[in-house]
Amino acid sequence: MNWKPYIERYEKELLENVVPFWQNHAQDREYGGFFTCLDRDGSVYDYNKYMWMQWRIVYMFATLYASEYGKGHSDWLDIAERGFDFLYTHGRLPDGSYYFELNRKGEPAMAPFSIFSDCFAAMGSAALYKATGKTEYRAEAESAMASYLRRIPNPKGKYAKELPGKERYLSxxxxxxxxxxxxxxxxxxxxxxxxxxxxxxxxxxxxxxxxxxxxxxxxxxxxxxxxxxxxxxxxxxxxxxxxxxxxxxxxxxxxxxxxxxxxxxxxxxxxxxxxxxxxxxxxxxxxxxxxxxxxxxxxxxxxxxxxxxxxxxxxxxxxxxxxxxxxxxxxxxxxxxxxxxxxxxxxxxxxxxxxxxxxxxxxLKGGKWKTFFHVPRCLLLSLEQMKKIQMKGV
Amino acid sequence: MNWKPYIERYEKELLENVVPFWQNHAQDREYGGFFTCLDRDGSVYDYNKYMWMQWRIVYMFATLYASEYGKGHSDWLDIAERGFDFLYTHGRLPDGSYYFELNRKGEPAMAPFSIFSDCFAAMGSAALYKATGKTEYRAEAESAMASYLRRIPNPKGKYAKELPGKERYLSxxxxxxxxxxxxxxxxxxxxxxxxxxxxxxxxxxxxxxxxxxxxxxxxxxxxxxxxxxxxxxxxxxxxxxxxxxxxxxxxxxxxxxxxxxxxxxxxxxxxxxxxxxxxxxxxxxxxxxxxxxxxxxxxxxxxxxxxxxxxxxxxxxxxxxxxxxxxxxxxxxxxxxxxxxxxxxxxxxxxxxxxxxxxxxxxLKGGKWKTFFHVPRCLLLSLEQMKKIQMKGV
CATH class of the missing domain: 1.50.10.10 (Glycosyltransferase)
Structure with missing residues (x-):
């Protein structure tokens, strides 16, 4: 099969259709962090900053910068590093966990009841370490990962509402x-x-x-x-x-x-x-x-x-x-x-x-549950797969 | 306008189509309380007992019994009273609030994080008092109402996740x-x-x-x-x-x-x-x-x-x-x-x-958010309105 048109289409989609949308519309240049509630044309329809949506943007821009497409894109690294600064400064609790949500200014808005905040803090920081080699990112990746592992046995902590009569499941x-x-x-x-x-x-x-x-x-x-x-x-x-x-x-x-x-x-x-x-x-x-x-x-x-x-x-x-x-x-x-x-x-x-x-x-293009993550990850990893398949000649 | 066909249709709908469905399928004759997760044919697809769904059934059967359609329907009163017994015995905490959910056997499954459990306990008990004049129901109506009023300023109690950075609203x-x-x-x-x-x-x-x-x-x-x-x-x-x-x-x-x-x-x-x-x-x-x-x-x-x-x-x-x-x-x-x-x-x-x-x-005909409540309440109160309109001759 001829993979060339697929590779060209996926590259164009990633670099000309998806990345620019977020690069142009998601950055909050006034307070830091990102807007994720973006309507079709990129206009902002809500200003809440959900931590797992924010950290996913850091992860994705850092990962893109570290990829074969990142050469010359210090702008992508810059977005990821400024995102890290905002989230680390405003979102992190002393025990290493992360709030669920900040308001636009970065003030804590929702308690740290979700371990996904920590999960994506670990992924975002780790990707930044890979992209830069800076030890502060490595330290934060290990800290957030430790917080995630510590919380796994009781992920919702004091916010868990289940009582003994509730059927328990492995997830x-x-x-x-x-x-x-x-x-x-x-x-x-x-x-x-x-x-x-x-x-x-x-x-x-x-x-x-x-x-x-x-x-x-x-x-x-x-x-x-x-x-x-x-x-x-x-x-x-x-x-x-x-x-x-x-x-x-x-x-x-x-x-x-x-x-x-x-x-x-x-x-x-x-x-x-x-x-x-x-x-x-x-x-x-x-x-x-x-x-x-x-x-x-x-x-x-x-x-x-x-x-x-x-x-x-x-x-x-x-x-x-x-x-x-x-x-x-x-x-x-x-x-x-x-x-x-x-x-x-x-x-x-x-x-x-x-x-x-x-x-x-x-x-909407982004919201409480959609951010700069699944689409670019899919395109980037698909390109990696397609190129490997192409080299095998099948 | 001639309201007679409307009145006949609503009466038929209430008494021949809606009430029998719940009377035939919702009662848990083994453990007490009700099944609310009922599929199209009345078969049970989940056994959880959500308190506000359960209490609404008590309210509605007691209200129907006390209505003009209740004459001779000791079966409706019986359903409501047996429901009360199950919910009062298994669902009530010492402070007068109610769990959110019990399992089929009546064991507490979800913590009392919703004041709607208390709200509908008050309504169900009050309707039973109106239907019977028994003081135990009046006492429980007043107790649940007191619990509801006590909890209004902080309805989710210790399960509230909002922090100072969250915008506050009146609801x-x-x-x-x-x-x-x-x-x-x-x-x-x-x-x-x-x-x-x-x-x-x-x-x-x-x-x-x-x-x-x-x-x-x-x-x-x-x-x-x-x-x-x-x-x-x-x-x-x-x-x-x-x-x-x-x-x-x-x-x-x-x-x-x-x-x-x-x-x-x-x-x-x-x-x-x-x-x-x-x-x-x-x-x-x-x-x-x-x-x-x-x-x-x-x-x-x-x-x-x-x-x-x-x-x-x-x-x-x-x-x-x-x-x-x-x-x-x-x-x-x-x-x-x-x-x-x-x-x-x-x-x-x-x-x-x-x-x-x-x-x-x-x-589904009933589920986590649908029970024997909105449809029969609408039909019963519509009949009341239609008959008053009919008497006015408009």
């Missing part, structure tokens, strides 16, 4: 994120300090959450390993999450030279893709119930940008690593759906939210 | 609910103990949240009374909530013989209805942004059953109390939309969730 997300964090730390800091945590997280993801009967990854399983088909939480399927998890696993498998892990993760990714497909309207469902019973979330049948980003990445990884044609076909289908439905040729960046039929419901 | 909902609670207490307990709270809540609703420029009721205004057009929270409009609030106000106005309050509430209700109408697909939007900027909630454009219930009630009250034909026309439009889109002739009860175009997205 696929927490293992998947730990596995990815470990890999980011190894890649950016060159440390193997988190190897045991990472390997254990990978084992948990692969052995506990995949259900062979339904051929899909469950988000929640009981601590004894059994699947709960009696509750909405137990039956909850998140197609995009499972696909993201599986390309994490393929990368972990490749780094460790673990062929069996790669093969299993590729197969699970394909199952997840097949399970998540909306065969009537195309695209992937946002949330599902494994038995097709009513989903507790009202927006379950919408089409969101990020599961499609994860599907593109999962299928490209699987195609490169296994050579099975079904992965190439699935990539082509997700690439076509994504570019024809989500991208905005007129103002840049991608729409985030479509109804089931694929029509945008929101004009 | 339309909290005043509106207090006004309604006061009226329920006066009606059911015959007490004027909460008159001052009620009158003050009414003044706050009518004077603080209506925006004359946009002609709509805001959900959040700044403590100094100004409207915040810079944030999603400040621009948030909830059409159904405003309509519900305005029929509460019309009833308060009628009870107090306050013609000016009635006239203003009727006019605000009509403005809210006009603002909330989806002129492309019909029906009312769930959530809106007053400036049409992106809404933070993904499901903002869905059609939910309850705003349509509130619109029917608001327009019937306004038509009876003012005689202005626009209210009658609006009632007819909402009646037609509701019965043609939400009701399920085959299995009983109403669908709760439609997409913007009016097609059901969920087959």
């Amino acid at each position: 696929h997300g927490s293992y998947m994120i730990l596995a990815n964090l470990g890999c980011v730390m190894r890649d950016c800091l060159g440390t193997d300090r988190f190897e045991e945590d990472t390997r254990s997280a990978i084992r948990n993801v692969m052995e506990k959450f995949h259900n062979p009967e339904f051929k899909v990854i469950f988000e929640n399983v009981r601590p004894d390993g059994s699947f709960d088909l009696e509750s909405c939480e137990g039956r909850f399927i998140n197609p995009g999450h499972g696909l993201e998890s599986m390309w994490f696993m393929m990368r972990c498998g490749e780094a460790a030279g673990d062929e069996a892990l790669i093969a299993r993760a590729a197969e699970y990714a394909y199952e997840q893709y097949e399970f998540g497909l909306d065969r009537q309207y195309g695209g992937l469902f946002y949330f599902m119930d494994v038995l097709g019973r009513p989903h507790m979330e009202l927006q379950y049948d919408m089409k969101l940008w990020w599961p499609h980003n994860e599907a593109v990445l999962a299928m490209l990884h699987a195609w490169r690593l296994t050579g099975e044609k079904k992965f190439l076909d699935a990539f082509l289908q997700m690439d076509e759906y994504s570019f024809s439905h989500f991208r905005d040729a007129e103002y840049g960046e991608w729409y985030g939210y479509l109804n089931r039929a694929g029509v945008p419901t929101h004009s | 339309h909902g909290s005043y509106m609910i207090l006004a309604n609670l006061g009226c329920v207490m006066r009606d059911c307990l015959g007490t004027d103990r909460f008159e001052e709270d009620t009158r003050s809540a009414i003044r706050n609703v009518m004077e603080k949240f209506h925006n004359p420029e946009f002609k709509v009721i805001f959900e959040n205004v700044r403590p100094d009374g100004s409207f915040d057009l810079e944030s999603c929270e400040g621009r948030f409009i909830n059409p159904g909530h405003g309509l519900e609030s305005m029929w509460f106000m019309m009833r308060c106005g009628e009870a107090a013989g306050d013609e000016a309050l009635i006239a203003r509430a009727a006019e605000y209700a009509y403005e809210q209805y006009e603002f909330g109408l989806d002129r492309q697909y019909g029906g009312l939007f769930y959530f809106m942004d007053v400036l049409g900027r992106p809404h933070m909630e993904l499901q903002y454009d869905m059609k939910l059953w309850w705003p349509h219930n509130e619109a029917v009630l608001a327009m019937l009250h306004a038509w009876r109390l003012t005689g202005e034909k626009k209210f009658l026309d609006a009632f007819l439009q909402m009646d037609e939309y509701s019965f043609s889109h939400f009701r399920d002739a085959e299995y009983g009860e109403w669908y709760g969730y439609l997409n913007r175009a009016g097609v059901p997205t969920h087959s």
Whole structure:
């Protein structure tokens, strides 16, 4: 297959359509930090600064600067470093954790009830260390990672509302994120300090959450390993999450030279893709119930940008690593759906939210849950995959 | 106008389509309490017992028993009283507040972080007192009401995550609910103990949240009374909530013989209805942004059953109390939309969730946010309004 037009399209999309949108509109030049609530044309519709959205921007600009596309782009590094300064100065608590939200001026607005603030502080700081070699970033990456690990057993802390009568579950997300964090730390800091945590997280993801009967990854399983088909939480399927998890696993498998892990993760990714497909309207469902019973979330049948980003990445990884044609076909289908439905040729960046039929419901390009992260990560890592595939000549 | 076919249809809907669905499927005869997560055919898809959903069932069966339709229906009273026993025994904390959620067996599952548990415990117990005259119900109504009033200044208690940097707002909902609670207490307990709270809540609703420029009721205004057009929270409009609030106000106005309050509430209700109408697909939007900027909630454009219930009630009250034909026309439009889109002739009860175009997205009849409450309340109070209108001969 000729990958040249794909590579050219993805490069153009990243460098001319997505990066400029955020570079032009997201920087708060008055107070520091970023605007993430950006409407279609880049205008700001809300000024709150959600820490995990902010840190993702730091991570992404630092990662782009450190990539093959970063040469000469001190402007990207500058954005990431100024972001770090604002977030470290205003967002960090003495114990190393991070607030959930600051107001525009940088004053703490919401308590540190989410460990995702710490997770993305670790990733952003680590990427800055990789980009610059400055020890202050390394120190903060290790500090935020330590805060994340410390909080895992009780992630919501004093804000947890569950009582003994509540059914307990193991969460696929927490293992998947730990596995990815470990890999980011190894890649950016060159440390193997988190190897045991990472390997254990990978084992948990692969052995506990995949259900062979339904051929899909469950988000929640009981601590004894059994699947709960009696509750909405137990039956909850998140197609995009499972696909993201599986390309994490393929990368972990490749780094460790673990062929069996790669093969299993590729197969699970394909199952997840097949399970998540909306065969009537195309695209992937946002949330599902494994038995097709009513989903507790009202927006379950919408089409969101990020599961499609994860599907593109999962299928490209699987195609490169296994050579099975079904992965190439699935990539082509997700690439076509994504570019024809989500991208905005007129103002840049991608729409985030479509109804089931694929029509945008929101004009926003960024919001409380969408920032400069999934789209550029997908484009950048897809380019890396495509170039490797191209070199193999397939 | 001939109201006879409407009255016959609403009576049939209430007594043959809605009540039997819940009577047949919602009772947990093994552990007590109710199932509220009911699929289209009444089958249970989740066993959690959310206290405000449970107490609403107690309230509604007790209210039906005390209504003109309750004669001979000791079965309805029995359901309400057994519900009270389960909820009082398992759900109540020593300080008089209520857990948010129990598991099927009645064990506490989620902490008492919502004052709505207490709010609906007060309403359910008060309705049971009205139905039976038993002092234990009166005592519990007063206890739960006291807990609600005690918690209003800090409703989430230790679970509140807001810090000083967070913009503070007055919430339309909290005043509106207090006004309604006061009226329920006066009606059911015959007490004027909460008159001052009620009158003050009414003044706050009518004077603080209506925006004359946009002609709509805001959900959040700044403590100094100004409207915040810079944030999603400040621009948030909830059409159904405003309509519900305005029929509460019309009833308060009628009870107090306050013609000016009635006239203003009727006019605000009509403005809210006009603002909330989806002129492309019909029906009312769930959530809106007053400036049409992106809404933070993904499901903002869905059609939910309850705003349509509130619109029917608001327009019937306004038509009876003012005689202005626009209210009658609006009632007819909402009646037609509701019965043609939400009701399920085959299995009983109403669908709760439609997409913007009016097609059901969920087959459920009850869930985490839908129970035996809005539909039967709408039908019962509509019948009361229609019969009064019929007597006036208009």
